[in-house]
Amino acid sequence: MWFRIDARSPTPIYQQIVDGIKEAVAKNVLQGGERLPSVRELAGLMTLNHNTVAKAYQELERERVIEVVRGRGTFVAEPGSTPDRAERVAHMKDIMKQLWVEAHHLQMTSQDLMTLMKSAVHEWDQERGREES
Amino acid sequence: MWFRIDARSPTPIYQQIVDGIKEAVAKNVLQGGERLPSVRELAGLMTLNHNTVAKAYQELERERVIEVVRGRGTFVAEPGSTPDRAERVAHMKDIMKQLWVEAHHLQMTSQDLMTLMKSAVHEWDQERGREES
DNA sequence: CTGCGTGTACCATAACAAGCGGTACACTTG
């Protein structure tokens, strides 16, 4: 599978599914048009309830990451514009602020923070490149 | 006060208090040794329960942001080493990955992401500088 | 010592989210 589930994590299971699939799509491990397992199938593979998987799929559809067709299945969406782009960018900035605050509590300078970020981003960019179609 | 509480936010009230005080400390609005309102006082000011404020203070003490003296009050801690530094840096990297994933779902390149981060950090650095003692 | 304010520790209660198990329905496809 493209991700792991930690039942003891404080973040909800359905959210871990959402994050895992979004990450797989961002890394090109899952590509546009590709079919995802059915809710019952994925639930069986990970020993979860089908309702939990269904909740994750609904959230992913709301974020335009997947497309759902009744009776056919769910598929990775083709990249397109998202309607609430401004709100989502604003939310990213809020998270960046939390990073900045946390960094200073760990005695890191802003430059330290940017250096850490840059190296991490490079790492993920390379993982993404290896999956290029 | 140094922060606001949004009762309709999905993030818990006690967590908003934690975030708000951590941000105020990071921005030098609150400085080392400074005394914070008592749990009942802060609860009264923001019309909250004293238990909710107490929970926030306990979390802040656990993170070494404040220091608590029974019978005297709570004070902003002087900067010092944190015991679980490695875990907290790892957690920061997890959050950075979420930012990277979200950026690519919003059709942003990694370079776009770093540019946004850089400008945001500069903004907060300037706010921090204005409060310098 | 007394009284007050401090953090802290309980108790009970209500509301909500998460997750599970089960059932059922409308839909598409072979």
Add this chain to the structure above:
DNA sequence: CAAGTGTACCGCTTGTTATGGTACACGCAG
């Protein structure tokens, strides 16, 4: 038709959040 799809319910349990209230041990100024 039958099988598989997403979806929508129901009830139930668990844990978290937040409230209200009471009580205790501590430090300090009177």
